[in-house]
Amino acid sequence: MQLTGAQILIRCLEKLGVDCIFGIPGGVILPTFDVLYDSKIKFILNRHEQGATHMADGYARATGRTGVCMVTSGPGATNTVTGLATAAMDSVPLVCITGQVATSAIGSDAFQEADIVGITRSVTKHNYLIKDARDIARIVCEAFYIASTGRPGPVLIDFPVDVSRAVVDFEFPEKVYIRSYQPVAEPDIRDVKKAAALIMKSKRPCLYVGGGAIASNAADEVRELVQKTGIPVTTTILGLGIFPEDHPLALRMLGMHGSVYANYAVQQCDLLIAVGARFDDRVTGKIDQFAPYAKIVHIDIDPASIAKTVKVDVSVLGNVKDVLRELNKHVRDKRKATQTWLNTIQEWKKKHPLRYNESSHDILxxxxxxxxxxxxxxxxxxxxxxxxxxxxxxxxxxxxxxxxxxxxxxxxxxxxxxxxxxxxxxxxxxxxxxxxxxxxxxxxxxxxxxxxxxxxxxxxxxxxxxxxxxxxxxxxxxxxxxxxxxxxxxxxxxxxxxxxxxxxxxxxxxxxxxxxxxxxxxxxxxxxxxxxxxxVSRENNVFPMVPVGHALDQVMDMA
Amino acid sequence: MKHTISALVENHFGVLARIAGLFSARGFNIDSLAVGETEDPTVSRMTIVAQGDDRVLDQIIKQLDKLVDVIKVIDLKPGQLIERELVLIKARATSETRSDVMQIVNTFRAKIVDVSPDSLTIEVTGGESKVDAMLELLRPFGILEVVRTGSIAISRKSVLNAHSNDPASKNFKDRRVGARRKTDKEGKEKLRQSGEGRRKLD
Structure with missing residues (x-):
């Protein structure tokens, strides 16, 4: 079947199940928007490309599906940089399609030209410049595959206008195979068992769960682990919601503005089990005084995250959901062995609750x-x-x-x-x-x-x-x-x-x-x-607060 | 510490920029970089020599491995690699000094590839220390120009190609972890068998 490049692109998006695209049109992306006009895909017109990327990002985080945005070349493309960087930092699956000037004009300082592939190299998981219309279908499928698998992230596709007009044969690739990218590793059972052994041995364990658990839809597994073992659980800001915060074992958020008891628990624990979290500086406080008594188990899909900022005793590489499913088979109830620890935490909770001045006349x-x-x-x-x-x-x-x-x-x-x-x-x-x-x-x-x-x-x-x-x-x-x-x-x-x-x-x-x-x-x-x-109140402060350069238990709290 | 990193990458545009970007973003200088096609024309091999904090370099190598275009990466340990560099040196050589310069060339088993009335162009191949030593000896005569290819390196023991599954490569990508430990042991076994004898050959 002979189709134009633009038709192929939109056809691929339809086949991949894209239901809405955010963005703004412009000169060189017009052939593609012309095809989109007849497509069943809903297009949501923004007023600034940064908004388009954040919208696709919000869509992706709320659903777990890949968010898509489409913008024009030059300023349209450069306006997406903040949104791409945001998605890259938080591992959000995004595909951003940018128009580009004709391949013959690339590098000539053409009107609305920007080297967006060069600009976004460090804020995307991967990016593509399509130079041949015969590559469109493969690249689009690869982009969605890369964005949504492994540690998810944004992928940018730069789409020159002449490529979008070229007419070539279209065949939708049924399978994506990238020899240099095979992101899903089965967890090593031996590592899981080592982690389980540490968990069963510990007297003061603490779970620290991040956005990776949400990205891999592992809420059930996290809840099972906590309920089965009775290990208290704190989350990062991106891990919020993975575990109900009114549960007695919930320690709420940790870190710079985390609860006092979560931070105390991390500092005093003898085993910290990090699940889909990356030991960000806002979480750890002063890194060399972080969790000083703890052995650390790190469960993560990204090998580059492991031992990046802290030394790890046992690492389990793999999809958080798979790892926890396996881990849950090897752990048992620990509530008896950890009773003193759980009591200490309950005391901290009583002594240092999150609080504010409820009698304030100002709206807090x-x-x-x-x-x-x-x-x-x-x-x-x-x-x-x-x-x-x-x-x-x-x-x-x-x-x-x-x-x-x-x-x-x-x-x-x-x-x-x-x-x-x-x-x-x-x-x-x-x-x-x-x-x-x-x-x-x-x-x-x-x-x-x-x-x-x-x-x-x-x-x-x-x-x-x-x-x-x-x-x-x-x-x-x-x-x-x-x-x-x-x-x-x-x-x-x-x-x-x-x-x-x-x-x-x-x-x-x-x-x-x-x-x-x-x-x-x-x-x-x-x-x-x-x-x-x-x-609201003008000079209200966020407490508790761990100032930069301090250990997590050196907390400033409200007077 | 100096690291010699060998990477197998997809042979297409943009890959070099991605790799260089990982170093430059952290303010790391690449001492040398050599790129060429491998036995499989769709695959290129890059040999990167860089110095810096081990922890940061370890992170760079992990990030390199994460790049979609990178097939495999290995950090070649000193003593486990064979390293060569080709250097062209244009040295001053007048009629009085020519024979002295030629003696140095012979000592280093280098070659003279061009002669002009007041200079010699020398081709020398070797490891870093050999090249440096030769340059040191030629310096008193006057070095006019030096062109170095940058190091290329190959591992003594392991085979690193797009299809091999060598445990030494930091390849997490197709890691079926159950099998990994086994090959780790096999790797050590092979290492022991290869012995010291082979090492002396070069």
Whole structure:
């Protein structure tokens, strides 16, 4: 069958089961958009390419399927860089198709030309420049295979305009085989047994679960492991939801803004079992004082993650789900042997709970998040921007389900929240999607209002407006003698409710504490997109906090 | 410490940039890099010599192995590799000094490939220390130009090609881990059998 390159590309996407694409058209990608016009694939038009990548990212994290975005060459392509880097850091499967000038013009500084393959080399898992239309089908299939297998990540396909116009024979490859990429290793039973032996021997074990467990859909296996053995479990920010946080064995999040008891548990344990987590510096604190008494078991799919920052005693390479399934066969109930340890943890929990000043007259961010948690029964898909509100969301929403916390953990991309929430809603149309955002974060991508309004995406956006780049201000208060250099936004912040109104989106304003709960209820009931502008306490700080360069048990807590 | 890394890669565009990028992103200089086709024309072999902190280099090698275009990577341990470099040296040689220079050339079993009234062009092959020693001796006469290919290296014991399954290569990609340990032992067995005798040959 003879088809144009553009037809082949879209045909492949259809065959691969892509149901929606995010993006913006432009000159050299026009032949492809022309074919897309007749396709059953839904195209969601954005207002900025960064928004398109975050939307595809939110879609992917909410569903586990590969998110797809398509943009034009040059500035369209360079605008995707932040979104690709965000996805790469958090191992999110993404395929980004960029238009490119004709192959004969590449390298000539043609109009809207950028060497996007060169630019994105270090922020993608892999990238391709298609130079021959006969390679399109193979490359597209490979891209989806690479993005979604092993440790997932973004893959970029650069698609020159002449290749999209060329007419060649089309045959859809039934199988993908890349000799230099065979990502799925079966776990070594001997390693699993070694890990199990360490677990059975330990007196003070602690599980530390990250995003890898969610990426491999291992919530059931994690829960089985915890329930079977009685080992307490803490999660990274990307691991939130893998284990219900109201469970007595849940230690909640660890790290810089983790719970005191999670951090104490990690520092005091004699065995730390890391599951799909990568010992990020925000998690470990001062690395040479991290978990000083612990042997470390590391379960991960990525060999390069193992022993990258900490020394590991037993490593098990493989898909977290497979490894845990095997591991669960070799472990037994440990509650008796660890009784003293579990009691100590319960004491820490009593002594150092997460807390805030509930009697405050100002609206505290924690209060809003806690109430949204209660009113959504902890079942919403929660998406955040980056900063203080993100940390408070991690602390106070109380997650119960996997894929319910969508946040830029590794790169810390402000502006991620709003578009990612829209993408998540496209992926899970039946679920409630809540976006907590800061006034600073939200303004970085609020152009996507148009996308939400046009498609009537019923996301509930809560802007916790303190008129500051709040986390920057907090650091300036604590470490820079309250010199608030370039962190005050208040004087130039817009009227967010009016902005919502101008797009035809319902906007609610909350300035008093008594208005919080009614506004949340109203927002959750509303059938379209809602923006709730909450004027919160200006100088509220995120605690507990482990300052940079300190060990995890050197915690600053609220007075 | 100096590392000699041998990588089998897909023979197509962009691969070199990916590999170089892993070094440059960490501020590591590549001392030398030699690339060429292997017995299988779809596969190229790169020999990379770099120095730096062992932990960082270990991380680079793991990252190299993760690259989709990289088929296999091996960090060749000193003493386990045969290393060669081809160097062309244009040395000053007047009628008075020519015979002295030629004596050095002969001592190092090098070759003179071009002669002009005031210079000689010398071709020498060898390991790093041999080449360095020769350059040292030629320096007093005046070295006008040096062109080095960069090291190429091959392992004494193991066979590294796109189809081999050698335990020494850091190849996690097709690792069926159950079998790995066994081949590890076999590898050691082979190592013992190969013995010292073979090592003396070069």
């Amino acid at each position: 961010q924690q209060y809003v998040i806690e109430k949204v948690g209660e009113l959504t029964k902890h079942k919403a898909v929660v998406v955040t921007g980056v900063g203080q509100h993100q940390m408070w969301t991690a602390q106070w929403y109380q997650f119960a389900r996997p894929r319910s916390m969508i946040t830029s953990g590794g790169l810390g991309t402000m502006g991620f929240g709003f578009p990612a929430a829209i993408g998540a809603q496209f992926g899970r149309p039946k679920d409630t999607v809540v976006c907590f955002d800061g006034d600073g974060s939200f303004q970085m991508t609020m152009s996507e209002f148009a996308t939400a309004a046009f498609h009537k995406v019923p996301v509930k956006v809560f802007i916790l407006d303190n008129g500051f780049y709040g986390m920057v201000r907090q650091w300036q208060e604590l470490f820079y003698r309250k010199r608030y250099s370039a962190s005050d936004l208040d004087r130039a912040n817009p009227d967010f409710v009016k902005i919502a109104g101008s797009y035809g989106v319902l906007g609610l304003r909350v300035t008093k504490k008594a208005e919080v709960v009614p506004a949340i209820k109203k927002a959750l009931k509303h059938r379209g997109p809602v923006l709730v502008h909450v004027r």
